Amino acid sequence: MKRLAVLFLFVGVMLSAQNNRVIYEYRFAPDSIKTDSLKTEWMYLDITKKGSKFYSKSTFESDSIVQESIKKQLASGTRNVSISRQRQGGEINYEVEKNYPDYKTYLIANIGNDAYKVLEDRKINWKISPEKKQLGEFKVQKATTDFAGRMWTAWFTTDVPIQDGPYKFSGLPGLIVEIYDQTGSHKMELKGLKKIQEIKTEELNTQGKDIPFTRKKPLEVNRQQYVKQLKQYENDPVQGMRELLSRPNSKVKINMGGKEISDPAEILRAMEQNAKEEMARNNNKIEKQP
Numbered sequence: 001m002k003r004l005a006v007l008f009l010f011v012g013v014m015l016s017a018q019n020n021r022v023i024y025e026y027r028f029a030p031d032s033i034k035t036d037s038l039k040t041e042w043m044y045l046d047i048t049k050k051g052s053k054f055y056s057k058s059t060f061e062s063d064s065i066v067q068e069s070i071k072k073q074l075a076s077g078t079r080n081v082s083i084s085r086q087r088q089g090g091e092i093n094y095e096v097e098k099n100y101p102d103y104k105t106y107l108i109a110n111i112g113n114d115a116y117k118v119l120e121d122r123k124i125n126w127k128i129s130p131e132k133k134q135l136g137e138f139k140v141q142k143a144t145t146d147f148a149g150r151m152w153t154a155w156f157t158t159d160v161p162i163q164d165g166p167y168k169f170s171g172l173p174g175l176i177v178e179i180y181d182q183t184g185s186h187k188m189e190l191k192g193l194k195k196i197q198e199i200k201t202e203e204l205n206t207q208g209k210d211i212p213f214t215r216k217k218p219l220e221v222n223r224q225q226y227v228k229q230l231k232q233y234e235n236d237p238v239q240g241m242r243e244l245l246s247r248p249n250s251k252v253k254i255n256m257g258g259k260e261i262s263d264p265a266e267i268l269r270a271m272e273q274n275a276k277e278e279m280a281r282n283n284n285k286i287e288k289q290p
Contacts, residue, residue: 023192059090149288237275
């Protein structure tokens with residue numbers, strides 16, 4: 001929290017601007033068996049007059065590099081597009097958008113090769129406590145809630161007139177400075193505030209090609225539909241890729257762990273093994289009940 005001492009001086013300036021960024025440090029244990037082995041991800045909460053967007057800094061940067069690589073390959077006229085699956089950091093692949101002033105909340109997440117925009121239909125009911133304390137430069141107050149299978153404790157400040165917070169959390173009379181679940185395996189802590197220019201996400205023109213691992217316009221679904229797709233993916237994680245590779249003249253070459261793979265059967269085996277290993281490693285998701 002020491003870094004806030006300098007950043008806090010600029011809060012007044014920041015709040016007068018249209019676009020602001022709240023920087024959170026997210027510490028989490030992906031594996032419920034190894035709760036003492038925490039990983040760290042830097043998360044951005046970008047705020048405009050229309051709403052906010054919460055996403056991973058590393059994932060955004062990594063995806064931008066992949067998009068640029070694909071764009072150059074398409075511009076060169078190549079028939080086969082090579083995609084690297086190597087990533088530095090960026091383990092948080094979802095985004096959360098909130099619309100102001102009603103705070104309608106959406107989860108944007110990928111399941112396999114498909115993207116979904118999921119409307120959150122569960123209200124977060126906060127219980128505000130009279131307990132207060134000092135966190136860095138901020139005077140904060142305690143609030144608790146039970147959401148998606150976890151008990152959460154939040155500390156919010158009215159020093160910053162933003163009624164928002166990381167992930168899907170909002171609805172308190174101020175900005176959430178710190179929030180953690182009862183098990184201690186998920187914790188988000190405010191580390192910085194700054195003014196930013198509006199970031200526009202460019203939609204890649206794939207020239208009619210269905211290219212895996214690229215940003216796609218998400219399909220809007222309700223939560224029940226999303227959970228159904230999630231369960232189908234867990235049972236068969238390569239269904240979407242199998243359908244893509246079965247199309248006439250479909251050629252895909254991917255790079256996994258430094259090895260280029262172009263044989264369809266080998267791609268499916270490698271992707272299925274990778275997906276199952278990843279699901280086994282990440283069994284302690286932020287929502288126990290999606």
